[in-house]
Amino acid sequence: MTPDEFRAAGHAMVDRIAAYLDSVGEQRIVPDIAPGDVYAALPPTAPTTTTDLDTLMADIDRVIIPNLSHWQHPGWFAYFPANTSYASILAELLSAGLGVQGMSWVTSPAATEVETLMCDWMLDLLDLPWSFRSDTATGGGVIQGSASEATLVAILAARWRATQGTVNDTGDTSRLVAYRTAQAHSSIDKGLRIAGIGEQRIRTVAHDADLAMDPADLARQMAADVDAGLQPFFVCSTHGTTSTLAMDPTAAIADAIDTVDGAGTHCVWLHVDAAMAGIAALDPDQRWVNDGVDRADSYCTNPHKWMGVNFDCTLFWTVDRHAMLGALSILPAYLRSAAADSGAIDYRDWQIPLGRRFRALKLLFVLRLDGVEPIIEMLRHHLRLANDLAARVAAHPRLEIAAPPRLGLVCLSHIDGDAATDALIEAVNASGRHLVTRTEVDGRSLLRVSIGARTTAAEHVDALWDDIHAHS
Amino acid sequence: MTPDEFRAAGHAMVDRIAAYLDSVGEQRIVPDIAPGDVYAALPPTAPTTTTDLDTLMADIDRVIIPNLSHWQHPGWFAYFPANTSYASILAELLSAGLGVQGMSWVTSPAATEVETLMCDWMLDLLDLPWSFRSDTATGGGVIQGSASEATLVAILAARWRATQGTVNDTGDTSRLVAYRTAQAHSSIDKGLRIAGIGEQRIRTVAHDADLAMDPADLARQMAADVDAGLQPFFVCSTHGTTSTLAMDPTAAIADAIDTVDGAGTHCVWLHVDAAMAGIAALDPDQRWVNDGVDRADSYCTNPHKWMGVNFDCTLFWTVDRHAMLGALSILPAYLRSAAADSGAIDYRDWQIPLGRRFRALKLLFVLRLDGVEPIIEMLRHHLRLANDLAARVAAHPRLEIAAPPRLGLVCLSHIDGDAATDALIEAVNASGRHLVTRTEVDGRSLLRVSIGARTTAAEHVDALWDDIHAHS
Numbered sequence: 001m002t003p004d005e006f007r008a009a010g011h012a013m014v015d016r017i018a019a020y021l022d023s024v025g026e027q028r029i030v031p032d033i034a035p036g037d038v039y040a041a042l043p044p045t046a047p048t049t050t051t052d053l054d055t056l057m058a059d060i061d062r063v064i065i066p067n068l069s070h071w072q073h074p075g076w077f078a079y080f081p082a083n084t085s086y087a088s089i090l091a092e093l094l095s096a097g098l099g100v101q102g103m104s105w106v107t108s109p110a111a112t113e114v115e116t117l118m119c120d121w122m123l124d125l126l127d128l129p130w131s132f133r134s135d136t137a138t139g140g141g142v143i144q145g146s147a148s149e150a151t152l153v154a155i156l157a158a159r160w161r162a163t164q165g166t167v168n169d170t171g172d173t174s175r176l177v178a179y180r181t182a183q184a185h186s187s188i189d190k191g192l193r194i195a196g197i198g199e200q201r202i203r204t205v206a207h208d209a210d211l212a213m214d215p216a217d218l219a220r221q222m223a224a225d226v227d228a229g230l231q232p233f234f235v236c237s238t239h240g241t242t243s244t245l246a247m248d249p250t251a252a253i254a255d256a257i258d259t260v261d262g263a264g265t266h267c268v269w270l271h272v273d274a275a276m277a278g279i280a281a282l283d284p285d286q287r288w289v290n291d292g293v294d295r296a297d298s299y300c301t302n303p304h305k306w307m308g309v310n311f312d313c314t315l316f317w318t319v320d321r322h323a324m325l326g327a328l329s330i331l332p333a334y335l336r337s338a339a340a341d342s343g344a345i346d347y348r349d350w351q352i353p354l355g356r357r358f359r360a361l362k363l364l365f366v367l368r369l370d371g372v373e374p375i376i377e378m379l380r381h382h383l384r385l386a387n388d389l390a391a392r393v394a395a396h397p398r399l400e401i402a403a404p405p406r407l408g409l410v411c412l413s414h415i416d417g418d419a420a421t422d423a424l425i426e427a428v429n430a431s432g433r434h435l436v437t438r439t440e441v442d443g444r445s446l447l448r449v450s451i452g453a454r455t456t457a458a459e460h461v462d463a464l465w466d467d468i469h470a471h472s
Numbered sequence: 473m474t475p476d477e478f479r480a481a482g483h484a485m486v487d488r489i490a491a492y493l494d495s496v497g498e499q500r501i502v503p504d505i506a507p508g509d510v511y512a513a514l515p516p517t518a519p520t521t522t523t524d525l526d527t528l529m530a531d532i533d534r535v536i537i538p539n540l541s542h543w544q545h546p547g548w549f550a551y552f553p554a555n556t557s558y559a560s561i562l563a564e565l566l567s568a569g570l571g572v573q574g575m576s577w578v579t580s581p582a583a584t585e586v587e588t589l590m591c592d593w594m595l596d597l598l599d600l601p602w603s604f605r606s607d608t609a610t611g612g613g614v615i616q617g618s619a620s621e622a623t624l625v626a627i628l629a630a631r632w633r634a635t636q637g638t639v640n641d642t643g644d645t646s647r648l649v650a651y652r653t654a655q656a657h658s659s660i661d662k663g664l665r666i667a668g669i670g671e672q673r674i675r676t677v678a679h680d681a682d683l684a685m686d687p688a689d690l691a692r693q694m695a696a697d698v699d700a701g702l703q704p705f706f707v708c709s710t711h712g713t714t715s716t717l718a719m720d721p722t723a724a725i726a727d728a729i730d731t732v733d734g735a736g737t738h739c740v741w742l743h744v745d746a747a748m749a750g751i752a753a754l755d756p757d758q759r760w761v762n763d764g765v766d767r768a769d770s771y772c773t774n775p776h777k778w779m780g781v782n783f784d785c786t787l788f789w790t791v792d793r794h795a796m797l798g799a800l801s802i803l804p805a806y807l808r809s810a811a812a813d814s815g816a817i818d819y820r821d822w823q824i825p826l827g828r829r830f831r832a833l834k835l836l837f838v839l840r841l842d843g844v845e846p847i848i849e850m851l852r853h854h855l856r857l858a859n860d861l862a863a864r865v866a867a868h869p870r871l872e873i874a875a876p877p878r879l880g881l882v883c884l885s886h887i888d889g890d891a892a893t894d895a896l897i898e899a900v901n902a903s904g905r906h907l908v909t910r911t912e913v914d915g916r917s918l919l920r921v922s923i924g925a926r927t928t929a930a931e932h933v934d935a936l937w938d939d940i941h942a943h944s
């Protein structure tokens with residue numbers, strides 16, 4: 001492809017994307033197909049002749065786009081918001097076009113420093129603790145690919161600190177114990193498993209009626225483990241659980257940790273997983289979502305969920321850079337540089353993989369082209385829609401609010417029980433106009449309505465409500 | 473930003489990228505700045521007013537682009553190739569525009585199935601073993617974000633198989649031992665460390681004069697570990713080491729494993745890390761780079777290095793899907809689906825993170841718009857340039873070939889020793905017209921010339937040679 005062909009093809013692609021996002025609400029939100037259908041509709045081996053963009057896009061329009069699940073659809077009430085924005089798409093395009101590798105400062109200085117700056121900008125905008133700032137030298141922020149990776153980094157830093165670094169030599173994790181509630185995200189258990197913390201040493205802490213962690217039970221379980229010769233090393237406090245946006249009480253959890261940890265020893269690592277809810281703090285009225293984070297060793301939240309930054313962009317901060325680098329730094333000759341020796345940040349040591357894209361451009365573009373005000377407006381709009389929906393559910397004779405509504409999430413169930421709730425979910429999704437997902441809390445079936453797509457308007461929630469009402 | 477504003481801005485961005493790639497050779501290849509310079513040139517807090525794309529791009533042209541290391545520069549002889557192509561940039565743009573989440577089949581069926589198809593297309597094009605194909609049900613392919621992640625997945629699958637799955641419960645890795653040479657990539661050790669295999673149980677196998685693993689030493693060390701009551705569980709065979717593109721002898725390594733493993737027990741996992749070299753097998757003349765892979769449990773190579781697919785795109789295949797899923801699968805209620813129950817692939821269980829982008833589009837676009845022929849031509853062109861350079865080095869009175877030249881890589885040193893080689897590297901890089909990197913092999917300093925940028929022509933290697941010659 002020549003530069004001129006790229007220009008023409010690129011313009012056409014931009015127009016195609018604009019048209020897609022403009023009209024995605026007219027698509028069936030999820031395809032009605034069986035596994036294997038898409039594969040079978042495409043050639044089984046690589047073509048021996050090339051094609052032009054028009055032909056390729058015609059195939060994509062025929063086979064691929066109708067068979068996506070449309071996360072940008074205004075009727076997307078499933079899973080979690082993953083809204084994108086035009087500014088963020090432009091940034092992803094620029095990142096691909098520049099084609100730089102930001103694994104260390106020296107492999108692309110501006111990629112590293114813009115990332116540090118974006119972490120600082122976001123720290124201010126979210127009103128997070130100053131101790132997370134990179135220029136403290138003890139703390140710092142980084143963009144991870146996902147909250148799963150951020151969690152794993154936190155676990156590995158915790159493992160290193162709890163063993164005073166000996167884990168790197170011995171691999172011995174046999175005394176370490178981790179704590180979270182049954183409502184914590186599956187990535188916590190996956191990260192612990194990867195790090196060699198078996199299920200035998202993952203404790204399920206009791207939760208209260210609002211599905212928030214019970215700090216007294218945490219303290220009891222940690223004390224019992226200490227008595228048994230084990231070593232509590234990691235606690236995950238979730239700010240906004242996946243199922244219901246339940247909020248664990250981080251300050252009380254930190255107090256509970258202090259009862260076994262001894263003031264100042266800082267052996268147990270407290271990680272706050274605010275992947276879902278943390279970004280709501282862009283709105284000054286919602287700063288409560290990060291209450292207690294000043295007590296945490298690390299924290300993550302996802303601009304790629306509710307801020308119009310397209311996946312992937314997870315913000316991760318820690319106050320203990322030393323432990324993180326101890327856990328993750330490996331320095332072969334081909335990665336050494338004078339800059340690193342002089343203290344420049346090499347983000348490869350802040351993450352699981354080595355290579356990394358120039359993801360900071362996405363935050364830079366969203367914050368400079370759109371600004372934070374439209375995002376706050378979007379959040380408030382979604383909150384109003386969720387409040388209205390919750391009120392309608394509460395007033396409905398055959399439905400009930402199944403968990404405290406929070407931010408953009410409303411969880412409901414049918415008063416006739418799980419079978420009725422499951423049937424309602426299936427009926428509501430059958431139209432293809434919108435999508436909700438099911439979850440289970442304490443063995444009970446819930447219909448989740450997660451409001452957060454960029455173009456979701458009152459009419460889309462009304463249409464959903466019409467279907468819910470009709471099938472209740 | 474309105475759809476019309478996005479169209480205009482998108483067209484301008486496409487043009488800006490075309491201009492960048494057209495003229496990147498005129499940039500100083502790496503900036504002459506100190507850590508902190510870029511950060512200091514930008515506002516310390518997020519702006520309170522928005523700006524238009526022209527203003528933003530002017531700032532980017534002023535502060536960011538001159539301070540990148542230009543991996544797409546035709547004088548890029550550093551680290552490894554990371555060449556991008558126009559087709560791949562278009563695909564990344566489309567992926568960002570569609571904004572779908574491919575974590576499981578049901579969250580975007582086409583994203584999953586196109587990925588499976590691209591793995592099968594690439595399997596054919598690289599002439600890799602049929603046992604890696606996804607439709608075997610026992611094997612399968614997936615796109616990872618990086619070779620580091622692919623390696624970690626292989627280690628975790630190996631750990632699960634070697635412990636018959638008990639590691640998920642106990643976290644006990646205390647008997648497991650891993651093997652690689654000193655030439656293996658740092659990501660192997662990092663992955664092992666993450667998985668709880670301490671340095672005490674990572675063995676450095678001897679290498680021969682060509683820096684390839686000595687299978688007899690591997691067999692000896694494994695036998696000694698078995699005698700000591702330990703359990704060999706993972707061997708990494710590198711096809712193209714980072715420092716010198718050395719090739720470990722995978723078939724002989726597999727034979728060595730059989731001596732301790734017992735025929736048919738398949739307890740020790742053999743992973744082939746062909747991140748650097750494997751993609752050369754697109755050229756039928758270079759299929760030797762994957763010799764012995766039919767004996768491996770898993771394999772990875774990077775289209776994002778030498779195939780014009782922009783980062784990130786690592787291909788990973790295994791013949792033991794069962795062990796991989798045993799290691800990585802976790803299924804909470806909010807991720808369950810009927811499709812998964814019926815056997816659809818959920819790629820979230822094939823990787824470390826949960827979320828995933830629609831990366832398969834990059835392979836689809838490159839293979840359909842450009843085809844494989846121009847890639848093979850590019851590879852051959854790079855090989856000719858490397859051969860010519862190696863001949864010039866060999867004929868030079870004060871230089872010597874420091875490791876067997878392979879594919880696009882030439883490693884050389886000054887006959888006066890390490891100080892002279894290091895001074896030569898510094899002098900060659902001072903012009904800013906090209907960049908080479910230093911490595912160390914067995915304590916000796918080497919100048920690496922890695923030829924693989926898409927637009928590198930004879931004139932660029934000539935200019936490099938002029939500098940090398942002038943300073944030797």
